[in-house]
Amino acid sequence: MPRVEIPSPFHLSPGQLRRLRRRLLAWFAANGRDMPWRRSRRPYPILVSEIMLQQTQVERVEPKWRAFLKAFPSLNRLAQAPRRDVIVLWDGLGYNLRAVRLHLLAQRISRERHGRLPRTLEELRALPGVGPYTASALACFAFGVDTPVVDTNIERVLRRLFAADPSDPDAPITKRRGATLAAALLPAGRSRDWNLALMDLGAQVCAPRQPRCGACPLAAWCTARAAFAAPRRQAGSQPRSPSTPGGPRRLSRRPAVRFENSNRYYRGRIVKLLRSLAPHESVPLSQLGRRIKADFTVADRAWLGKELRKMAREGLLEVRRKNGRSHVAMPS
């Protein structure tokens, strides 16, 4: 019976591919990281972990994840909670919009689906705060769907393993290329362990800076290994020209002023201030500026107003009238 051969995106023979999979899964069984959300089989705790893990390190998420689930034990309970409480529990995680979107997601799923998350990629992808990565991660880790998952760790592993130019193992690859490689490697029926294994390999062995190729179970198949074994000097890592100890250095060494003039910094300050308020308290707009910016002047009013409107639109805060004056508060 004739079969259509799907062209392999890489150089491995079927036998090599089989051995590669077996080696990594064995490595994972012995070296995989133990994280609390990996012990759960409930979609909701896994959802919370995936949202928290967006651009936030594992170690920092762990305690926050526990506290969040203690406060909001189920998706329906999260949906019922005041927005304010959700933002308060998000303290220390950053990217506060994630908290808002998770709350919106919970409210939608609670109202429209009786608190049951969908399990297809398309439906998951349509939820607020769920992009391509999180949709596939949820499908795989929460529902056992055979789908590739490509985060930054896995992309790095794939990039190096199948580098087109062995002398440039960290040359960027396209999303499409990453998805193609990940799909071709995926062992049907073991997607969960496989994707977690690739992640852990990227985090613990195939590290961004100094990959430990000597400890890598995939080194035998890896295109990048030679390049890392004989490290050539990177473009940006040349030792800086020696500074003569009296030569024209800096004019004055500033006390490392974190020039966080960015909107980002002040948005964080605003949310932090609102978190510190009692549940029904609010801050007069007339005071807000100088409470988040030491050198706030009238010239900053337009800027602040614009940021506040944006944040109100995003659901991070509310601007209300109180005694005829504008006050800023947590969303109700």
Added chain:
DNA sequence: AACCCGGGGCT
């Protein structure tokens, strides 16, 4: 594709 969005830890 580029930009915005926090915060902490690492080198």
Added chain:
DNA sequence: AGCCCAGGGTT
């Protein structure tokens, strides 16, 4: 003082 991190949304 940059770089990095289980990305998503907007333009």
